[in-house]
Amino acid sequence: MTAKSATKEKIGEGEKFQLGTVGALSLSVASSVSIVICNKTLMSSLRFIFATTLTSWHLLVTFCSLHVALKLRFFEHKPFEKKTVMGFGILNGISIGLLNLSLGFNSVGFYQMTKLAIIPCTVLLEILFLGKKFSKRIQFSLAILLLGVGIATVTDVQLNALGSLLSLLAVITTCVAQIMTNTIQKKFKVSSTQLLYQSCPYQAATLLISGPYLDKLLTNLNVFSFKYTTQVTVVIILSCLISIAVNFSTFLVIGRTSPVTYQVLGHLKTCLVLAFGYIIVHDPFNWRNILGIMVAMAGMIIYSYHCTLETQQKVTEVPQLPQAREGENDTLINVENTSTILNKRPPVYKDKN
Template identity: 40%
Template sequence: MAPGSKAERKAALDAGAWMFNVVTSVGIIMVNKALMATHGFSFATTLTGLHFATTTLMTLVMKWLGYIQPSYLPLPELVKFVFFANLSIVGMNVSLMWNSVGFYQIAKLCIIPVLCFLEILLDKVRYSRDTKLSIVLVLVGVAVCTVTDVSVNSQGLLAAAIAVWSTALQQHYVHHLQRKYSLGSFNLLGHTAPGQAASLLVLGPFVDFWLTNKRVDTFNYTSIVTFFIVLSCIIAVGTNLSQFICIGRFTAVSFQVLGHMKTILVLTLGFLFFGKEGLNFHVALGMLLAVIGMIWYGNASSKPGGKERQVYSTPSEKTQKHGILSSQSELDQKV
């Protein structure tokens, strides 16, 4: 295959992965909004457990059909991942309950700089000036169009900090495990989904009762509510899989930066379906800044030196190369 056609094929697969994630993520937001806001099903943690139970079922079927080959993930690594992932889910729900919507949005934006810090510290990644500036522009744009009222207290600040760090660690860990153990997205999901499903289905009802003072087992499950729960679970399979695919192909930072495209899309769909209320000058300005920042990030991070992983030579290699530091361009092209 010619180099040009290979690059074009990779670009098409990358675009398909992003589109898959955007469509499923926006779809599940819309379905869950109808389920929770319209029909009163406010048991988010238990619902997430059902999502992972459905995902587990999907991976078992894929294994049975031979599409997922046997792979290995050490139990300590699995336990660590499930801990971070579940703490992220509970932390985000508690942060939303204890904080204003504005501060909750600010906390979500903080995931990007925390991920950058983790990549610099753990992966020895170096960012160019343009890459850094593009990330800042995305953060400013999303903040302008989503952050309104900002109020916080000590317990809300603690919940937000736990949510941000656990989410960043979980997403960084996805990329780390795929690289370290040569795991594909299906393989990693096959290892992690059962543990998350089991733990969330056991703990979820208690966490939801603590958050809402309502019991999931006494809820009035009408046919329409059941339909939305099933639809949410089906879409969640695609959301979970597409997240692993995107982080595996790119990095957690890129997933977060370009992932804010979903925020812009949700705002746009809200304007199209619900009229002009909610859309004003500063929201439109923020959306424009965020989109410009995303395009800038894509261009800056893909250039040589835009985002590099520093590779240090062994002592013998350093002697041969007179102590010169070699660097390997990462270019966000993880497969």
């Protein structure tokens, strides 16, 4: 294989990867915005305000649907370290519970600041523990994004000791869980579906046990005493069905891109929800919301542009081959991970067993 053909092959693979990534991002946006609208109806209009318990049902339905898909051979079960899966699943469940507690014990403005803190915290953790590097252009685009979302969403900011501690723990556990989602898939070579299937039971169990107590603490109401009308039941079922796509796309996006990109996508969803809320249900909207969304969208566009540019540069960076001397036309060239390896000896086939 020549350097030119190797480059073309890598570019082709890069284009397929980008197409799959766009599909994953689109699914994540569409499903997340849909479930936010559905849950807003459930909690605002129908007064079902038990968020943690609802999330546990989402995860339980997701696991059941994946189990059916496994039986129908839509994907292959690939077990790996049970301790890793269990720890990862429980950590995910704890992070969800802490985020809900953070919202309950803080003002909405401070909760939004908590969500904004996830990106810089993730970047810091990846730099310190994974040795990852972020270019100045990426850092600049993230700063613009966070500024825009802050302008659009952060209003009243009220501090209290317990709420601040819960927010700090929520940020740390969320960052670690999302970084683990990416690293586990790469380390154990499992797909997003395989990881979600194995971790879902532990996430669901964590929230099924703690959910009713957390909801009682936050709402002073009992989820089991709620009057489940036909309308409420139908909307809950719809929310659970949409959550299958939400949970699947979350793991898919983080696995194909990065935890930081997933958080950027999350802020895009926030902007879309704000816009849809104004258009569909006529939520209050002012110049700050408009300005913030415009600045945030600019940051997302710049971030996407530079991410795409850097990805293409990595794909096309195939080292130039040295000129072959006369009589060396039988040189074997293996291209792997955009690296070109010269091997002048006959290939040695190792027993894989």
